[in-house]
Every structure is written in C-alpha cells, then in structure tokens.
Amino acid sequence: xxxxxxxxQPVDNKIWLSSPHLGGGxxxxxxxxxxxxxxxxxGPNVNGFEExxxxxxxxxxxxxxLSSGTAALHLGLILLGVERGDEVICQSMTFSAxxxxxxxxxxxxxxxxxxxxxxxxxxxxxxxxxxxxxVKGKKPKAIIAVHLYxxxxxxxxxxxxxxxxxxxxxxxxxxxxxxxxxxxxCGTIGDIGVLSFNGNxxxxxxxxxxxxxxxxxxxxxxxxxxxxxxxxxxxYQHSEVGYNYRMSNICAGIxxxxxxxxxxxxxxxRAMHSFYETYFKNIENVIVFSEPRDDFYSxxxxxxxVMDSYESREKLRLLLESxxxxxxxxxxxxxxxxxxxxxPYYGGNISETLFQKGxxxxxxxxxxxxxKERITAVFNDFFRVS
Ligand SMILES: *Cc1c(COP(=O)(O)O)cnc(C)c1O
Numbered sequence: 558x559x560x561x562x563x564x565x566q567p568v569d570n571k572i573w574l575s576s577p578h579l580g581g582g583x584x585x586x587x588x589x590x591x592x593x594x595x596x597x598x599x600g601p602n603v604n605g606f607e608e609x610x611x612x613x614x615x616x617x618x619x620x621x622x623l624s625s626g627t628a629a630l631h632l633g634l635i636l637l638g639v640e641r642g643d644e645v646i647c648q649s650m651t652f653s654a655x656x657x658x659x660x661x662x663x664x665x666x667x668x669x670x671x672x673x674x675x676x677x678x679x680x681x682x683x684x685x686x687x688x689x690x691x692v693k694g695k696k697p698k699a700i701i702a703v704h705l706y707x708x709x710x711x712x713x714x715x716x717x718x719x720x721x722x723x724x725x726x727x728x729x730x731x732x733x734x735x736x737x738x739x740x741x742x743c744g745t746i747g748d749i750g751v752l753s754f755n756g757n758x759x760x761x762x763x764x765x766x767x768x769x770x771x772x773x774x775x776x777x778x779x780x781x782x783x784x785x786x787x788x789x790x791x792x793y794q795h796s797e798v799g800y801n802y803r804m805s806n807i808c809a810g811i812x813x814x815x816x817x818x819x820x821x822x823x824x825x826x827r828a829m830h831s832f833y834e835t836y837f838k839n840i841e842n843v844i845v846f847s848e849p850r851d852d853f854y855s856x857x858x859x860x861x862x863v864m865d866s867y868e869s870r871e872k873l874r875l876l877l878e879s880x881x882x883x884x885x886x887x888x889x890x891x892x893x894x895x896x897x898x899x900x901p902y903y904g905g906n907i908s909e910t911l912f913q914k915g916x917x918x919x920x921x922x923x924x925x926x927x928x929k930e931r932i933t934a935v936f937n938d939f940f941r942v943s
Contacts, residue, residue, distance in 0.1 A: 569880070569881055569931060570881070571881045571882075571883065572881065572882040572883060572919045572924065572928050572931065572932065573883050573919065573921060574757070574859065574883045574884065574885055574917055574918075574919055574920060574921070575757045575758075575858065575859060575919075575920055575921050576756070576757070576921050576923065577756050577757075577761045577763075578818075578822060578921060578922045578923040579811075579814070579815070580814055580815060580817055580818030580821075580822075581814070582813075582814035582817045582818070583810065583811045583813075583814030583815065584814070585814065586602050586605075586809075586810030586811070586813045586814055587807055587810040587811060587814075589601070589602070589810065590602055590806050590807050590810045595806040596805075596806065596807060597805065597806055598624075598784070598801075598803040598804060598805045598806065599784075599803065599806060600806030600809070601806070602806045602807075602809035602810040602812070602813055603622050603803070603804055603805075603806050603809040605809070605813050606622050606762075606804070606809040606810075606812040606813050606816070607620045607621065607622050607767075609812075609813060609816040610622075610752070610767060610769075610816070613742070613816065613819065614742045614744050614745050614769060615742060615745070616741065616742065616745040617771075618744075618745050618750070618769050618770065618771065619769070619770045619771070619772065619773050619775070619776035620767050620768070620769050620770075620776070621767060621768045621770070621776045621779040621780050621783065622765065622766075622767050622803070622804035622809055622812070623765065623766045623767060623768060623779075623783055623802045623803060623804055624764065624765060624766065624783075624801075624802050624803065624804055624805075625753065625755070625764060625765060625766045625802075626654060626729075626731040626751055626752060626753025626754075626755065626758075626766035626767075627654045627657065627658060627753075627766065628766055628783070628800070628802035629751040629752065629753075629766040629767060629768040629779075629802075630654065630655065630657075630658040630701070630727065630729065630751050631658040631661055631662075631800070631802070632768055632779045632782055632783060632800070632802065633658075633727045633749040633751055633768055633779075634658050634659065634662055634664070634699060634727060635662070635782065636749060636768075636770075636775055636778060636779060637698065637699045637725050637727060637748070637749065638698060639659070639662050639664050639698045639699055640662065640663075640664070640698075641662065641663035641664065642663065642664065642665070643662075643664040643665070643695075643697075643698040644664065644665045644666075644667050644690055644695050644696075644697045644698065645659045645664050645665070645666055645667065645697060645698055645699050645700075645701060646666075646667045646668075646669055646683065646686055646687070646690075646697045646699070646700045646701065646724075647659060647666050647667065647668055647669070647700075647701040647891065648668075648669060648671065648677060648678045648701060648702055648703045648705075648710075648729075649668035649669060649670055649671070649890040649891045649892045649902065649904070649908050650670075650671045650676060650677075650703075650705060650887075650888055650890045650891075650907075650908035650911065650912070651703040651705060651729065651888060651891065652731070652732075652888055653891065653894065653896075654731070654753075655701055655703055655729045655731075655891075656668075656701070656891050656897060659701075664698070665900060665901075666891070666897060666900050667686055667690060667697060667900065667901045667902075667903070668890070668891050668892040668897070668900060668901065668902045668903070668904075669682045669683050669686050669902075669903050669904055670682045670890075670902075670903065670904020670905055670906075670907050670908050671705075671904075671907045671908045671911070672711070672907060673907055674711070674849040675705075675708050675709065675710055675711060675849060675853065676705050676706070676708060676846065676887075676907075676908070676911060677702065677703060677704065677705055677708065677709075677710035677711065678700075678702045678703070678710055678711075678715060679904055679907065680711060680714040680715055680717075680718055682903045682904035682905075683700065683715065683718055683903075684718050685903050685904075686901070686903035687718065687722050687724065689901075689903070691722075696722065696724065697724055698724070699724060699725050699726070699727050700715070700719055700724055700725070700726050700727065701726075701727045701729055702715050702726055702727075702728060702729065702747065703729040703731075703732075704728075704729070704730050704732060704733035704736055704743050705732060705888070706732055706846065706855070706857070706858055706859045706861055706917070707732050707733045707735070707736050707759070707826075707855040707856040707857055707858035707859070708733075708736070708846070708848070708853065708855045709733065709736050709737065709738035709743055709746075709853050709854070709855065710738075712738045712739070712741070712746045713739075716746075725747075725748035725749070726746070726747040726748050726749075727747055727748070727749050727751065728743070728744065728746050728747025728748075728749065728750040728751065728769075729751050730743040730744040730746075730747075730750050730751060730752055730769075731751060731752060731753035731755075731758065731766070732753070732758065732759070732858045732859070733855075733856060733858065734752055734758070734759050734760065734819070734856065735759055735819060735820065735822075735823035735856035736853075736854055736855050736856045737854040738852060738853060738854075739852045744769045745769060748771070749768060749769065749770055749771075749775070750768070750769035750770075751766065751767070751768060751769070752766055752767040752769065753765075753766045754766060754767070754808075754812055754815070758858070759819070759822060759823065759826065759856055759858050759922075760812070760815035760816070760818075760819050760822065761811065761815060762804065762808040762809065762811045762812040762815070763808055763811060764808065765804050765808045765809075765812065766804075767804075780803070781799075782797070782799055782800055782802070783799075783800055783801070783802035783803045784799070784801075784802075784803050785799035785800070785801060786798065786799025786800075787799070821922075822922040823856045823922075825922035825923075826856055826857045826858060826860075826920060826921075826922050827855075827856070827857050829857065829860055829919075829920050829921070829922075829924060830845070830847070830855075830857035830860045830920070832929060833845050833860045833862065833918060834847065836933065836936060837862065840940055840942075842864060842865035842869075843862050843863070843864055843865075844862060844863045845860070845861075845862055846860070846861040846862065846863070846915075857920065858920065859917045859918075859920045860917070860918045860919075860920045861887060861915055861916065861917050861918065862915065862916055862918065863911065863914050863915045863916075864914050864915070864916065865914070866914060867913045867914060870886070870913070870914050870915070870916050872939070873916065873935075873939050874886070874916055876935055876938065876939055877932075877935055880931060880934075880935050882919060882931065882932060882935060883919060884916050884917060884918055884919070885916070885917045886912060886915065886916060886917075887911050887912050887915030887916065887917060888912070889912050890908040890909060890912055893909065893912070918932070919932060
C-alpha cells in the first residue's frame with residue numbers, strides 16, 4: 558500500500574550534482590551588451606570580466622577570456638611550446654578535457670597516478686615518469702596538474718620537481734576557482750593557469766574559460782591566437798595558424814554578474830561539504846574527501862565520498878537515482894580510458910581504487926533545505942539510520 562501511495566505522488570524535481578546558480582546581477586551586464594550592440598567576441602564585458610578575474614586572483618596575473626577551459630588548455634600547451642611528437646605529462650585522474658588538447662597537437666600524453674591525500678598528481682610517480690622519459694631520450698615538454706573537485710594539488714612538491722627538471726606546469730584549475738594553497742589562489746600556481754566557466758562549474762558563463770599568465774606578452778599572444786592570429790595589416794594577413802577561441806561579450810556579461818557572488822557561492826559549496834561531513838561522521842566505512850592540512854583550502858566544487866566497495870557504491874548510486882538524485886562515480890582515470898589506454902602510465906592503483914569506490918554527491922550552491930532532506934532520507938534508508 559505504502560509503495561502505491563508513493564508512486565502516485567508527484568515526482569520531486571531532479572537534484573543535480575552541480576547546476577548553474579545565477580546571482581541576479583548577470584542580466585544587467587547582458588542587457589548592456591545588447592543596448593550597446595557589443596554582441597561579438599569582444600567588448601566591454603570581455604575586458605571587464607578579465608579585470609574582475611585578475612583582481613580576484615591577485616598576484617599580478619594577466620587573464621585572457623576564452624570560449625572554454627579546453628580552449629585555454631590547448632592554447633596553454635601551444636604557449637609552452639608543445640609540438641607534434643613531444644611528450645606531455647598529465648594527471649591520470651581528471652576529466653578528459655585535461656588530456657584531449659595534448660592529442661590536438663599530435664603530442665603524446667604520459668599519465669601519472671594520484672596520491673591519496675589530495676587525489677591529485679603524485680610527486681613520486683611524477684618524478685619517476687620524468688626520469689624514465691629522459692632515459693628514453695625525451696624530456697617532457699610540460700606537466701598538466703589538476704586541482705580535482707577543487708582540492709589543490711601538492712603545489713610545493715610538484716613545483717620542486719618541475720623546477721629540478723626545468724619543465725613548466727600547466728595548471729588545470731577548471732574546477733578550483735576560489736580554492737587556495739598556502740593562501741595562494743588556484744589558477745596562479747602554474748606557469749600558465751586555466752579556468753573553466755562551463756554550466757556545471759563553480760561559476761558559469763554558460764560556456765567559457767580563461768587562460769591565466771604571468772606576463773602581458775603571453776596573455777596578448779593567447780588573445781592573438783584565439784582571434785584567428787591576424788597580423789597587423791589592413792587586409793587579412795596571417796603568419797601563424799589561428800583559432801576561434803575568444804569569449805563572447807554576452808557570455809562575459811554573465812561572468813561579470815557571477816563574479817559578484819563567487820565568494821558567497823564558494824561558502825555555500827563548503828557548507829554542502831560540511832553537511833556531508835556531519836552526516837557521515839558516525840558512519841563507518843565512508844570517508845568524506847576533505848583537506849588533508851590547513852595549507853589546503855578547497856572550494857569543494859564537488860563533495861565526494863569513498864565507500865568500502867564497488868558494490869556498496871553502486872547500490873547507493875542507484876538508490877539515489879531512483880529518488881531522482883544525481884550522483885556520479887569519481888572520474889575514471891585517463892590511463893583506463895579506451896581512447897588513452899595505449900599511452901604510458903606511471904604509478905600504482907590509487908586513482909583506479911578511487912574510481913571503483915568513490916562517488917560524487919549533489920554539491921550545488923543552490924541546493925535547498927528540502928533537497929538536503931531528500932538526500933538525508935536516502936542515506937538514512939541506505940545506512941539504516943532511524
Ligand atoms: C571542465 C573541465 C575542463 C574543461 O573545461 P570546459 O570549459 O568545459 O572546456 C578541463 N579540465 C577539468 C578538470 C574540468 O573539470
């Protein structure tokens with residue numbers, strides 16, 4: 558009887574892992590773009606958004622607004638001199654967009670395992686990979702390190718190795734705007750940094766990204782390449798291959814509004830993480846992914862847990878799904894992906910184990926008390942808490 562009653566009740570809205578959360582100020586900037594007819598991949602919002610980001614990141618960086626984080630990674634590799642046949646080291650546990658641009662350039666990805674504190678690039682495996690590449694006659698051209706789920710990677714350890722072998726770091730901070738390591742903002746830690754403003758990220762421009770550089774010259778070069786590499790001439794003149802990667806002035810308007818609420822939304826994401834920490838405090842066999850030390854400050858873009866087995870993880874995931882609540886296994890490592898499995902890999906099975914047992918939970922800054930009640934009800938059911 559109870560089950561029949563349950564079925565005929567209206568279905569609750571879907572609870573997403575991470576959905577866009579607008580602050581209210583976005584439309585003003587978009588309206589300005591329409592009013593002034595700057596409906597193009599340049600204009601006052603693009604410049605303004607770059608300034609807002611630069612101020613937020615501090616540290617005297619130069620920001621170029623682009624059409625996506627993937628485009629920023631692609632241009633970042635080009636600016637670091639990566640060419641066909643080069644080797645590029647990449648964190649294996651990441652989203653495929655970290656690795657795809659290596660392929661665009663005809664370079665070879667060399668994947669490196671994670672360590673268990675931050676789930677990010679393991680410094681020991683990184684050095685092993687570099688040494689082996691050198692022995693085989695090819696020093697890697699770049700290291701792509703990722704702040705997964707907003708958790709900063711071990712920046713000092715990775716930097717020490719990068720400097721020892723004189724290899725630049727391309728910092729994939731797509732998930733980590735608002736996170737810091739030893740007080741330094743993620744996005745400013747690498748030789749070049751990358752941000753994403755896709756719909757599911759901590760702030761969104763509907764789709765977009767940015768490249769963060771240490772020099773105006775590099776930023777100008779990125780913008781030049783992103784706008785079809787047009788030489789300074791009255792006619793269309795090109796000496797280099799260009800790309801159409803610049804951010805539109807409409808999207809940048811959304812971004813300017815989002816910057817007004819960024820810190821507030823980081824606080825709300827961190828509150829979601831606290832909600833899960835509190836819930837799982839007394840539940841055995843569930844670990845909530847948290848900062849290992851005070852040096853790390855995560856925006857907790859996604860809250861994640863690790864369970865005792867693949868089977869229990871799947872059971873919980875399916876139970877959430879049956880209640881219209883989205884969750885997702887932790888990102889499948891690149892060295893296990895059909896498209897990348899033929900490339901070299903260094904490390905053990907940390908990332909593979911995380912993929913087996915880990916789950917990302919609804920983490921949006923816009924989740925309501927009712928949403929949290931629904932999530933809690935599923936957990937209570939699963940963990941038999943009354
Ligand atoms: C989202 C994401 C990207 C790509 O950003 P887009 O703006 O979607 O192209 C790259 N790396 C990581 C780790 C991401 O999560």
